[in-house]
Amino acid sequence: MRPQDERELAAAIRDAAGPLRVKGGGTRGLVGAGEVLDTTGLCGVRLYEPAALTLVVGAGTPLAEVEALLAGEGQRLGFEPVRWGPLLGASGESTIGGVVAANVSGPRRVRAGAARDALIGVRFVDGRGEVIKSGGRVMKNVTGYDLVKLMAGSRGTLGVLSEVAFKLMPAAASEATLLLEGIGVGDAVAAMAAALGSPYEVSGAGWMPGLGAMLRLEGLAESVAYRVGRLGELMQRFATVRVERAGSVALWRDLGEVVPLQHCAGDVWRFSVKPSEAPGIVARLGVPVALDWGGGLIWAVLPEGTNARAMAAPYSGHATLMLGRGAASEPEAPGVAELGEALRAQFDPRGIFGEGLGA
Known part of the structure; x- marks a missing residue:
């Protein structure tokens, strides 16, 4: 089934006779049994105020469309969403709701935070077929939970997102990466810790085989040039190479997509x-x-x-x-598992939602 709006989504969930598997862009596969509930019909921009750095968009909107819209205004999502489809052998285009449901957060997380930190509002339909609203333009939070944070990373187990709202960031005017060539994991972790603990506002710190450690800086061109120079002095015992602008962007895209x-x-x-x-x-x-x-x-x-x-x-x-066979997260500690079961009983008392991975 593929509902075209929130009303149809609520009706589909209320009328469901058995389990449902929530699917967005199909980039992460699906697990479990049940009828597929396709969210890509829940698309479109609801509100965009560039001056207020605020975006409200249907959960089924392709991520690429959201990024293109923001780029046109010199803005971006702060948490740097990444695409894992090629790594996981999946095709399709990620939806913004799927990104939120999986709390997908790219390299900029070390500075800007995770997807849940940029999320300011959600609308979703729970297992009873009721529309729940929290944060953003409207607040209806009768359960006492912080539903905005709760839904980020819930992976379709508590409800189906219909709308998400974000605070945005201005796009960086310039970026550069200091590449520490050929160093191993041990030296890389030490170097990355020193860089992240420095005053130079590093927005990415990673390591790729065959390349070495990567340290990214973003901002105004003059600021980036100064900070890269100072960071290079801090890393002077390593062989360093500066990678500028488009080359830097490509490095971090490759790391984010593994x-x-x-x-x-x-x-x-x-x-x-x-x-x-x-x-x-x-x-x-x-x-x-x-x-x-x-x-x-x-x-x-x-x-x-x-x-x-x-x-x-x-x-x-x-x-x-x-x-891989039986793909799953780390088993939860007993107390956490008990809390999770209580949440699922609250939001999905009929138990119709499996874990939707097709974001």
């Missing part, structure tokens, strides 16, 4: 950990990896069926099997 691992055969794993733990985890895994968020995000490809959690242990954080 291009170095796209053609590696096996299961795709994503670890969110303490950056200081990254060198040990990478050594224990012993497979191709890419790092983002200063080492706090590790992408790895392992042979099919590998228990990557056991190989990587010990670590603090979460490991998610993104592509």
Whole structure:
């Protein structure tokens, strides 16, 4: 089914006789049984006020359309959404609602925060078929939860997003990347920690195999030039190369989309950990990896069926099997699992929503 507006969406959910699988652009696959509920009909801009840095848009709107609209006004989404479709063997175009539902946050997260931090309002339909509104232009939050933050990362388990509202950022006038050539993961994590702890406003810190560590700076051209120079002095024990403008943009697109691992055969794993733990985890895994968020995000490809959690242990954080048989997140602690069940009972008492991954 493919509802064309919120009224049809609510009716479809109320009338559902069995489980539903929520699908946006189809870039992350679908799991579980049930009828597919396609959200791409819930598209279009509801409100855009460039002067107020505010955007309200239908959840089924393609991400590319949102980014093109904002670029035309010299603006952007702060959390730098990325596309994982090629990495996960999926086609299609991400929808903005799917990005929110998965809390997809790219390299700029180290400075600008996650998708949930840019989200200021949502409208969604819960498992009863009731329309819930929170934040943005209208507030109706009878449950007492911070529904805006709750829906970001809920992955279609609490309700189906129909509309999302964001605070925006001006696009950077200039950007440059300081590339620390050829250094290994251990040196890279130390260098990234020093850069992120410096006063030079680093907006990206990652590592890619065959290249080395990458440190991004954005802003006015004069400011970027000055900060890159000072950061280069801080990193003077490494061989450094400055990559400017379009070249820098391409580097960070490749890291966000995990291009170095796209053609590696096996299961795709994503670890969110303490950056200081990254060198040990990478050594224990012993497979191709890419790092983002200063080492706090590790992408790895392992042979099919590998228990990557056991190989990587010990670590603090979460490991998610993104592509492979039985793809799933880290098992929740008992207290967290109990809270999650209580939330699902509140918003989806009939249990019709599975985990929708087709964002």
